[in-house]
Amino acid sequence: MSAVGAKSNASPVDRYKAAFDARWQGNDELTALRRAALDQFLSTGFPTQRDEAWKYTNLRRLETRSFTPADASALDAHQPEWLTTTGTRIVLVNGHWLPALSLQTAQPPGVTVLTLKQWLQREPAAVAAYLKEHDQLTGNALEQLNLAFFEDGVVVNLADNAILDAPIYIVHQSTSAAAGCMSHPRVMVRAGRNSRATIIEHYLGANEAEYFTNAVTRLEIAAGGAITHYRGQREAPRAFHIGHIQTKLAKDARYSIHDIQLGASLGRTGITALLEGSGAHAALFGLFTPMGNQHLDAHTRIDHVAPHTTSEEDYRGIAGGKGRGVFNGKIIVRPDAQKIDSRQSSRNLLLSPTAEIDTKPELEIYANDVKCSHGATTGQLDATALFYLRSRGLSESNARALLIRAFAESILSTIGLEPVRAALEKQIDERFKLANEAKA
Numbered sequence: 001m002s003a004v005g006a007k008s009n010a011s012p013v014d015r016y017k018a019a020f021d022a023r024w025q026g027n028d029e030l031t032a033l034r035r036a037a038l039d040q041f042l043s044t045g046f047p048t049q050r051d052e053a054w055k056y057t058n059l060r061r062l063e064t065r066s067f068t069p070a071d072a073s074a075l076d077a078h079q080p081e082w083l084t085t086t087g088t089r090i091v092l093v094n095g096h097w098l099p100a101l102s103l104q105t106a107q108p109p110g111v112t113v114l115t116l117k118q119w120l121q122r123e124p125a126a127v128a129a130y131l132k133e134h135d136q137l138t139g140n141a142l143e144q145l146n147l148a149f150f151e152d153g154v155v156v157n158l159a160d161n162a163i164l165d166a167p168i169y170i171v172h173q174s175t176s177a178a179a180g181c182m183s184h185p186r187v188m189v190r191a192g193r194n195s196r197a198t199i200i201e202h203y204l205g206a207n208e209a210e211y212f213t214n215a216v217t218r219l220e221i222a223a224g225g226a227i228t229h230y231r232g233q234r235e236a237p238r239a240f241h242i243g244h245i246q247t248k249l250a251k252d253a254r255y256s257i258h259d260i261q262l263g264a265s266l267g268r269t270g271i272t273a274l275l276e277g278s279g280a281h282a283a284l285f286g287l288f289t290p291m292g293n294q295h296l297d298a299h300t301r302i303d304h305v306a307p308h309t310t311s312e313e314d315y316r317g318i319a320g321g322k323g324r325g326v327f328n329g330k331i332i333v334r335p336d337a338q339k340i341d342s343r344q345s346s347r348n349l350l351l352s353p354t355a356e357i358d359t360k361p362e363l364e365i366y367a368n369d370v371k372c373s374h375g376a377t378t379g380q381l382d383a384t385a386l387f388y389l390r391s392r393g394l395s396e397s398n399a400r401a402l403l404i405r406a407f408a409e410s411i412l413s414t415i416g417l418e419p420v421r422a423a424l425e426k427q428i429d430e431r432f433k434l435a436n437e438a439k440a
Helices: 012-023 029-044 060-064 116-122 124-134 141-149 383-391 396-412 418-439
Strands: 089-093 111-115 153-158 168-174 181-183 186-191 196-205 212-221 226-234 240-249 254-261 266-275 281-288 295-304 310-319 324-333 340-350 356-365 370-379
Touching: 012 029, 012 141, 029 124, 029 141, 089 153, 111 116, 116 124, 116 153, 141 212, 141 240, 153 168, 153 196, 168 212, 186 196, 186 226, 196 212, 212 226, 212 254, 226 240, 226 266, 226 418, 240 254, 240 281, 254 266, 254 295, 266 281, 281 295, 281 324, 281 396, 295 310, 295 340, 310 324, 310 356, 310 396, 324 340, 324 370, 340 356, 340 396, 356 370, 383 396, 396 418
Parallel strands: 089 168, 153 186, 168 196, 181 212, 186 212, 196 226, 212 240, 226 254, 240 266, 254 281, 266 295, 281 310, 295 324, 310 340, 324 356, 340 370
Antiparallel strands: 111 153
C-alpha cells in the first residue's frame, strides 16, 4: 500500500494496471468486462479541463495520488453520524459489506435486497450480462474505472406493484484504514411497474484519512414506478469523492433526488435522468456548501427523450473561505419530444470575497412545442436583512447563520423523510454557525 496522500512517480497507466493485475486474474466473462473497462479508462485517462464537462474542475491532485484498492475492514460499533431509520440498513465499510452492523429486515412480497457480492456469488453470469448491457459502452472514464475495480455494493429489486414503506438505508463508511486506498461501490435499483421505494445513500469518512471514493448508482424505473432518492456526501476533509447516478424512467415513472454535498476536499456528483416514456417526471434538488479550500461540483443532465414528460430542478450553493462550487445543469429536449414542461433554477450565495461559484445552466431544445425555463443568480448576504436582525439583538454570527439557514431552507423543506431533514438541518446550522464564529 502506498503512503497516505503520497504522490507517485509512476504513470497512471502503470499504477492502475498494476493494481488491477494484482487484484484480478482469469478469463471469465466478468474479468474480461473489467479488463475492457480498464483499457478504456487507460486510453482516455482522467478528464481534464479541456473537456467541457470538466471545465471548472481540475482533477490533477487526484490524478497524481497513488491509491490502491481498499480491503474489507471492521468497524466496532454503530457510528453516531448514521441516521436513525426504520427498515433495512446495509453498511459498506471501505467499499465492502459489513454484516455485523447491517440490519436486513423482513421484506414485503416482491422486494429483494442483497449485496452485490452476494449476487456475484449466486449468479456471476447474470451480473456480467447486466454490466455488459448497461455499462460497457459508457463514455465516462471514471465510470469505466468503477466497472474495472468494483467489488461490492447493493442490489435492490422491486417486483411489479411492490411497495416498500420503510426506506432502504445504505451507509458508505470510510475508516482510517481507507487512508491511501480507493473504493468503487455500486448501487443498482430495478423498480417494477407501479412499485414504490425510498433509497438513502450516506457517504461518511474518518477525518484524518485521505482516500478516493468513486461510486456508481444505476436506477431503472418501470411504468408507473416511483423512487425517492436521498444522497448525502459528508466524506473526510481530505478525501476525494466522485459520484455517478443514472436513472431511466419509463411511462408515467417518477424519480426525485436530493443531492447534498457537504464533505470531501474535492467532490463531484453527476446525475443523468433519461425520461424515456411519456408522462415521466424527474425532480432534482441539490445543496452544496464548499468552505475553506473545498471544491464541490454538481453536474446534472435531464434528457427528455419522450414527449409529454416533465422535470423540475432546484440547486443552491453556499461558498465561504476560499471554497469553490460548480453547478452545470443541462436540459435536453429531443426531436419530436413535444409538450415538454421543464424548469431549472440555480441560486448561489458567497460568504467571503475569496469564495467562488461557477454556474452554467443550459437548454438544448430540438422541439418547438415546449415550456422550458432556467435561471441563475449569485450574490452575498442581504446587508439590510443582516442589519435588521442585528437591530433585534442577534449577534452578527447568529444573524448570518439565520440568513444562511433561510437560504438553504428551500431545499431542506422539500425533504419528506424526517430523519434525513432533521440531520441535515442540524449539520447546516453547526457548519455555518462555527464558520461565522471563526470569522468573527
